[in-house]
Structures are given as C-alpha cells and as structure tokens.
Amino acid sequence: MIPFRDENPVRTFPIVVVSLIAANVAIFLYKVMLPHEAEVLFLYTHGAIPVVLLQKASFAQVLAMAGQDAVLASDLPIRPLQPVWLSLFTSMFLHGDFWHIGFNMLYLWVFGNNIEDALGHFRFLGFYVFCGLLAALAHILMSLDSAAPMIGASGAIAGVLGAYAKKFPRARVRCLIFLFVFVTVVMLPAGLVLLLWFLIQVRGSLGGQGGIAFFAHIGGFIAGWLLVRRFQPRRGPRPLYWSR
Secondary structure (H helix, E strand, O other): OEEEEEEOOOOOOOHHHHHHHHHHHHHHHHHHOOOHHHHHHHHHHHOEOHHHHOOOOOHHHHHHHOOOHHHHHOOOOOOOOOOHHHHHHHHHHOOOOHHHHHHHHHHHHHHHHHHHHHHOHHHHHHHHHHHHHHHHHHHHHHOOOOOOOEOOOHHHHHHHHHHHHHHOOOOEEEEEEEEOOEEEEEEEEHHHHHHHHHHHHHHHHHHOOOOOOHHHHHHHHHHHHHHHHHHOOOOOOOOOOOOO
16 A cells, blocks of 8 residues: 555645755765765765664674675775764665655655644754654664664654644545555545554564664654644634734
C-alpha cells in the first residue's frame, strides 16, 4: 500500500516542505556522482554512527570494522565531522538509493504540507528537526554498539506522520494497492493508513530485520504524535468586536 495523495486542502504554500525535498534530492544527486570510495566516506562522515557518537570507537576503527580497506588506503581525509554531534543533523539529509529517497520524499510531500500549514513555516521546520533528533536518539539507545551509519529523513518524516495521525485522522488518503498482478486505487482514512504504517515498523523492530532503523521510525512517530500540540501556535481569544 502506497499513499500518494490526500484530500486535505491547505491555505498556504508549503515552502519548507518543498525546500526540504529540494535539499534532500540535491544532496542525493551529489552523493551518487562521487567516486565509490568518496561516496562511502561521505556517508560515514555525515551519517550518525552510535559508537562514534558515544566515543566507543574511533572513526578509523569504524571504517576498518566495516571492511572499508579501499577507503582507508585512499588519499581521502579520514576524519569524522567535527563536532561529531553535527552528524545527528546531517544524517537527516542522506539517503542510500533511489527507493530510499523516493519513498521518504513521497511521504513528506503527501503529509507534510498540512502539518506545515497547521504549525506555520518556522514552527514546522523546528518540529521536523526536533522529531528527527529524537528519532536518532531512539535508534542510538537501541543500538549502542552499532558501527553502521544511520542515514535518512525517515525519523523526521515519521514525526510528521505522527502529527498527521493526531490532527487529521479522518482525512481521506488515496493509496495504491497491489494485489498480485493487479493495481488499484482506494480511498482510506489517514488514521488507518498511518496506523498500519506504524504497526509495520513495530513488526520490523521485533523481527530483527537488519539495515532499517525501525526504532528511529517508531521514536519519530511517537514524538510527532505527542509534540505536535506543543508546536502549534497559540491563538488568542476571539475579539468581541472589530474596530476600524
């Protein structure tokens, strides 16, 4: 099931969502144009690596454990981002392949515009980044000894999904449904679509499927659900009359 459009109009143009998509796509295109060793080093340098962030291993040790001997033997500068905690931010703009960035940007486009409209542009940006940080921390807490870089905007986007589920559970969402060789479009309530997405993440976290930061998705979704009201602008009491 792939959601591709919601029936939930907005009042303002989602400039932050569009800017985030443009930035993610530009960085991804830059990454794929790098030579292989430089691309690997770019991902490790700007990805969030738990053992490096927790100072359990050096950056060179992580590359050695990952079997990146070609990178270590190259003339590329082998040093982490300084300070290393900046990787918690930069990792949100990195993606592994076209499927990774494609699905992330699709979900951000479908569900992000309404949350930006509800929170306002600057509040939405802060909300997005904050959910991404909490998602990264959730992953680190569950992967204290991991030497693999965590990359992707999924944690921050999961926060957007949690916020959407909280604020617009009855909004209608158009989804592609694949039934063997048949493809059809159905309209489903957003609450159901996002609940199914969340349950898939929980199931993945229990199944031990490697390569996907399921706990980042879970942590981001819960953070978005709990915090969206905190980021919503406070509106003053309605005036008794208007003067002119």
